[in-house]
Amino acid sequence: MAKPISIEVYNPNGKYRVVSTKSMPGTRWINLLIEQDCRVEICTQKKTILSVEDIIALIGDKCDGVIGQLTEDWGETLFAALSRAGGKAFSNMAVGYNNVDVNAANKHGVAVGNTPGVLTETTAELAASLSLAAARRIVEADQFMRAGLYDGWLPHLFVGNLLKGQTVGVIGAGRIGSAYARMMVEGFKMNLIYYDLYQSTRLEKFVTAYGEFLKANGEQPVTWKRAASMDEVLREADVISLHPILDKTTYHLINKESLATMKKEAILVNCSRGPVVDEVALVEHLKQNPMFRVGLDVFEDEPYMKPGLADMKNAVVVPHIASASKWTREGMATLAALNVLGKIKGYPVWGDPNRVAPFLNENAPPPAASPSIVNAKALGLPVSKL
Numbered sequence: 001m002a003k004p005i006s007i008e009v010y011n012p013n014g015k016y017r018v019v020s021t022k023s024m025p026g027t028r029w030i031n032l033l034i035e036q037d038c039r040v041e042i043c044t045q046k047k048t049i050l051s052v053e054d055i056i057a058l059i060g061d062k063c064d065g066v067i068g069q070l071t072e073d074w075g076e077t078l079f080a081a082l083s084r085a086g087g088k089a090f091s092n093m094a095v096g097y098n099n100v101d102v103n104a105a106n107k108h109g110v111a112v113g114n115t116p117g118v119l120t121e122t123t124a125e126l127a128a129s130l131s132l133a134a135a136r137r138i139v140e141a142d143q144f145m146r147a148g149l150y151d152g153w154l155p156h157l158f159v160g161n162l163l164k165g166q167t168v169g170v171i172g173a174g175r176i177g178s179a180y181a182r183m184m185v186e187g188f189k190m191n192l193i194y195y196d197l198y199q200s201t202r203l204e205k206f207v208t209a210y211g212e213f214l215k216a217n218g219e220q221p222v223t224w225k226r227a228a229s230m231d232e233v234l235r236e237a238d239v240i241s242l243h244p245i246l247d248k249t250t251y252h253l254i255n256k257e258s259l260a261t262m263k264k265e266a267i268l269v270n271c272s273r274g275p276v277v278d279e280v281a282l283v284e285h286l287k288q289n290p291m292f293r294v295g296l297d298v299f300e301d302e303p304y305m306k307p308g309l310a311d312m313k314n315a316v317v318v319p320h321i322a323s324a325s326k327w328t329r330e331g332m333a334t335l336a337a338l339n340v341l342g343k344i345k346g347y348p349v350w351g352d353p354n355r356v357a358p359f360l361n362e363n364a365p366p367p368a369a370s371p372s373i374v375n376a377k378a379l380g381l382p383v384s385k386l
């Protein structure tokens with residue numbers, strides 16, 4: 001029998017019961033639910049990662065929808081529990097939903113929401129920050145200063161890599177990968193090589209136009225190339241950033257062999273999901289190649305790091321904060337709440353989950369639609385004509 005869980009309740013007499021497994025930034029998401037007759041229950045348990053049993057206790061006997069987190073295991077057990085409680089909607093407060101078994105949700109007729117778009121630039125900015133931190137050895141240098149070791153300028157002190165004119169490689173040039181590529185190309189005048197299952201025509205056009213602009217101003221133009229294989233990117237790029245989804249095809253995409261393909265002084269950044277990289281192989285590679293550097297936001301066994309990683313001076317590590325800007329996190333909470341609300345109210349699904357701005361405008365009511373439901377087709381949900 002699961003222990004009772006502490007909660008905070010808003011609008012206790014609301015008709016629909018919506019549970020959020022965590023407190024989320026901002027208040028707009030709560031207000032939007034309350035305005036539509038929802039009783040909102042927020043779990044206040046002091047435990048970072050809730051277990052399946054904890055969430056079953058939160059769902060209880062009657063629950064219309066749940067807003068959950070990427071740390072939770074949303075599989076058959078939870079969707080069965082939600083369905084038994086009369087629930088028809090779940091939303092991750094995340095764009096990635098590798099923690100969700102969508103087939104199990106389909107089986108129980110539960111709509112699964114995610115939060116694309118609102119975190120694209122914020123996440124890309126963190127990937128760019130990690131690229132710079134690794135290239136210019138910022139964390140090592142900061143630690144050196146704080147340790148009182150600086151006793152004067154030296155020609156060899158913390159020499160790193162210049163980005164200008166080098167090649168940035170992007171693996172997974174979707175929303176975030178493309179935004180990161182634009183930042184590195186435009187900001188640092190890097191040439192681009194990318195690998196994705198699909199062509200990114202918009203990104204290619206952007207780099208072409210920027211190259212023409214530079215040329216017209218008497219500067220060296222930037223270039224782009226769509227690689228035929230991932231190995232081509234690994235061989236040619238000086239900085240490689242990983243932005244694919246995590247699924248069977250991308251698990252351990254970066255492993256001992258692929259690391260060996262990369263340049264000895266390359267920089268690898270991962271802001272996608274930890275298991276995209278074989279972290280044991282990475283630690284070994286970092287040990288053997290002190291000039292190879294990484295910037296990691298995500299880890300294979302989050303929240304843990306594989307043994308040895310924390311000791312590596314050539315690794316910059318941060319705790320899965322890529323989407324952590326105030327605007328983005330408040331927007332993610334809003335989109336997640338509206339995904340659940342839309343299904344409860346019987347609204348259609350928004351036609352273009354990449355165009356979420358109308359849901360984020362605080363000065364107007366949001367459209368009567370769920371912003372992004374990943375299994376809309378499987379459940380036969382109607383699509384909004386707005």
Ligand SMILES: NC(=O)C1=CN([C@@H]2O[C@H](COP(=O)(O)OP(=O)(O)OC[C@H]3O[C@@H](n4cnc5c(N)ncnc54)[C@H](O)[C@@H]3O)[C@@H](O)[C@H]2O)C=CC1
Nearest residue numbers: 096123172173174175176196197244245249271272322323
């Ligand atoms: N660290 C963090 O806090 C965050 C991490 N993420 C992660 O980033 C991922 C990407 O997000 P978006 O760019 O919004 O998604 P997206 O769906 O726009 O882009 C993913 C891209 O990966 C490509 N792809 C899929 N399989 C591939 C393969 N085997 N090889 C190469 N490319 C492949 C797809 O074709 C697509 O273009 C999310 O699924 C999530 O896991 C997203 C936001 C924040």
Ligand SMILES: O=C(O)C(=O)CO
Nearest residue numbers: 093094095096119323
């Ligand atoms: O949205 C995601 O997928 C995250 O990892 C957190 O922003």
